[in-house]
Amino acid sequence: MILSDLLTRPVIDAHGHSLGRVLDVRFVIDGAPGQLLAEARLAGLIISPRAATSFLGYERTDEKSPWLIASYLRWRHRGSFFVRWEDVDRLTSTRIVLARSYRKRSAALPD
Amino acid sequence: MKQLLAVALGVLTAIGGFLDIGDLVTSSVVGSRFGMALVWVIVLGVIGICVFAQMSGRVAAISGRATFEIIRERLGARMAVANLGASFLINLLTLTAEVGGVALALQLASSIEPTLWVPVAAFAVWLVIWRVKFSIMENVTGLLGLSLIVFAVAVFLLHPDWASLTGQAMSPSVPATETGATYWYYAIALFGSAMTPYEVFFFSSGGVEEKWTKKDLGQSRVNVLVGFPLGGILSIAIAACATIVLLPQGIQVTSLSQVALPVSEAGGKLAVAFVIVGMVAATFGATLETTLSSGYTIAQFFGWSWGKFRRPIKAARFHLVMILCLLFAIGVLATGADPVMITEYSVVFSAIALPLTYLPILLVANDKQYMGDEVNGRATNAVALAFLVIIVVASLAAIPLMIITGAGA
Secondary structure, eight states: OHHHTTTTTTEEETTTEEEEEEEEEEEEEEEOOOSSSSEEEEEEEESSSSSSSSSTTEEEBOOOSSHHHHHHHHHHHHTTTTGGGGGGEEEOSSSSEEOOOOOOOOBBBOO | OOHHHHHHHHHHHHHHHOOOHHHHHHHHHHHHHHTTTTTHHHHHHHHHHHHHHHHHHHHHHHHHOOOOHHHHHHHHHHHHHHHHHHHHHHHHHHHHHHHHHHHEEEEEEHHHOHHHHHHHHHHHHHHHHSSSSHHHHHHHHHHHHHGGGHHHHHHTTOOOHHHHHHHHHHHHOTTTSSOOHHHHHHHHHHHHHHHHHHHHHHHHHHHHTTTOGGGGHHHHHHHIIIHHHHHHHHHHHHHHHHHIIIIIHHHOOOOOHHHHHHHHHHHHHHHHHHOOOOOOOHHHHHHHHHHHHHHHHHHHHHTOOOOOTTTTGGGGHHHHHHHHHHHHHHHHHHHHOHHHHHHHHHHHHHHHHHHHHHHHHHHHHHHHHHHHHHHHHOOOOOHHHHHHHHHHHHHHHHHHHHHHTTTTT
């Protein structure tokens, strides 16, 4: 699997309701130690019900300026949420299906 | 004392380096058709380039990395491709115009056809990029470019009606011979020529080449905030010369000899000699900058090693890109395409691409992870956002106006 298999892919829940599209994926660096950094592990997906374009970094809550652009991008992506990779049930050729027990988590990256 | 000299050198280089073929041609064309009625655009454009150039200089000094590298890393591949595509193509067009400009300027000195000068000029550019140290390259072309001050001197020698000149500039109106659409088309062209994207990439990559640190921030600010406005005054002087001499006689600017004509009327052969030296230096300097910018943008996007501070063998792909771009310019000019025409198009297309260039720089300059405490202040952000609005409007209006006016005809 490569990143493009996930990005902009529509996401549905177990009942077939549409949840939005994959906007971004988030990694944590806690895998086996590598030469420079530990290996990255896919933590989960950021799903946006509205637009599948980038947050341009404004998911980090301490990035507030320029105010106009920051608030526009947050408004544009309102309702975005994070789901853990474990909550993904399966990938079909066109869609990503979440498990019945998935939980919406905050997409914000606090300081 | 040594520090003062360094500051003075930086400022002088910035003044001499500010003008390129775009400013020379566009200012003169505008002066010959609209008088001083578009001078406010030069002032606006200079403020804009100051805001964004000092921003990108600061990014380079604080993070030690060029703007483009950070754009790719911070905004992701898609946004960076849009930025790269726009910037690189415009830059290639500008590069072609500048090489043509060197050839035209050399033609003034030698009366040898520009098409014959093109390969010679391009070869000289390549040689300088391959061999000459970055700081020497910048200082020599910048200082020689100062000869263009002769345009400002010429304005005084021509004993103009000062009241009428300032009157036109202060309360601009569209001349009876022109339409509103051409007025605004040339306003956009002039804006594009002042805010050409390559200047920003070049400025930030240059900061990395010269290994700026936080210590050099003051110097880089002075260079921009003093040097560029003074360069802008030269741009206004060129427009004034055209207003005084070319406009009343209805002379159209179709080559560099018309740009130089008012100076020769004012100061004779000696003044023309200064103009020629200045024009060769300004266009040659700008060719170096655009050529390097083409290498910088591509190499920084793909993460290749780049920079003149490395030996060419250590940055082979960077040098290869520049050679290919120079060959492209030679190829286009060999078809006999008119460099003045190319210049006029390049400044308008610059204006069209401006939002894609300047928005990412603004975002990066606001990112604490790269900039720490040196992120943009509120005032800078307010001015920059106001400029982004102007830039977007100019960009959207450019193509319709180009069609309506038949490219300003």
